[in-house]
Amino acid sequence: MKIAIFLLALVGLATATQVAETFADRSISSAAVEAIEGIRDQMPCGFPGVGLPPLAPLKIPHKEVNIDTDALQLQGVVENFRLNGLDDFDIDEMKINAVTSKVNFLFTFRNVNVDTQYDLRLLLKKAGFTINLVGSGPAKFAVKNISVQGVVKYSLGILTGKLKLKTLEIRTHIGDVESDIEGIMGEGDINEKLNEYLAEIVEVAVNDNEDLITETIESLAVPKVNSVLGDMSLADVIAAVGGNSDEKDKCIPPTY
Numbered sequence: 001m002k003i004a005i006f007l008l009a010l011v012g013l014a015t016a017t018q019v020a021e022t023f024a025d026r027s028i029s030s031a032a033v034e035a036i037e038g039i040r041d042q043m044p045c046g047f048p049g050v051g052l053p054p055l056a057p058l059k060i061p062h063k064e065v066n067i068d069t070d071a072l073q074l075q076g077v078v079e080n081f082r083l084n085g086l087d088d089f090d091i092d093e094m095k096i097n098a099v100t101s102k103v104n105f106l107f108t109f110r111n112v113n114v115d116t117q118y119d120l121r122l123l124l125k126k127a128g129f130t131i132n133l134v135g136s137g138p139a140k141f142a143v144k145n146i147s148v149q150g151v152v153k154y155s156l157g158i159l160t161g162k163l164k165l166k167t168l169e170i171r172t173h174i175g176d177v178e179s180d181i182e183g184i185m186g187e188g189d190i191n192e193k194l195n196e197y198l199a200e201i202v203e204v205a206v207n208d209n210e211d212l213i214t215e216t217i218e219s220l221a222v223p224k225v226n227s228v229l230g231d232m233s234l235a236d237v238i239a240a241v242g243g244n245s246d247e248k249d250k251c252i253p254p255t256y
Helices: 002-019 028-045 188-207 210-229 234-240
Strands: 058-068 072-084 089-097 102-124 129-156 163-173 177-181
Touching (some): 163 188, 163 210, 177 188, 188 210
Antiparallel strands (some): 058 072, 072 102, 102 129, 129 163
């Protein structure tokens, strides 16, 4: 969640930085595109200034899973988690109105995918028994052609230089979903059918609930992003995410 929220903040930060500067030979929008492209290029190296590790890919060697709700309990471990494709996106639209402090954008992520090893057990509390619905084994999951369209409204203190997000409206739509998770209730035809159902469920859940997702993102992200920004000035934020692209060293991704 922290990483996802910070990525949302970067949209506002990268665009808002352009409002405070004067550009003689390029538009504010094109300068914002250049800034976001710089952030994309930096993602394989992470953002040490704000404590973010490399994001392309994002690797988690080991993660304990313990989700406990009124309806279910999910426990187990995820090993060698790898999230790919966060830097594989196009900037299809970027329009900034410096007068109204409003940004319209459209990004398309080509292929965001996960591969990992898992060992999980699902307890359905209301049913009163444990069902081996998830199981264990290697897992691959991919979501392709994700469109992320949104509007950011922000405020930038003239005297303080502090940035604050006012509203964040994001609508998402996904294309193809591919699921290849081994070990779901055994192997063979049952496992294959369950993967097909899972891919269909994810696609329908996202594309048929765009309004709910939009409302949820805004209610969660705006206060959290502003909390992350805190008392940081705009100069602090720019320095944290990489500073001037003309001065910083080129990102050389770690090899481990």
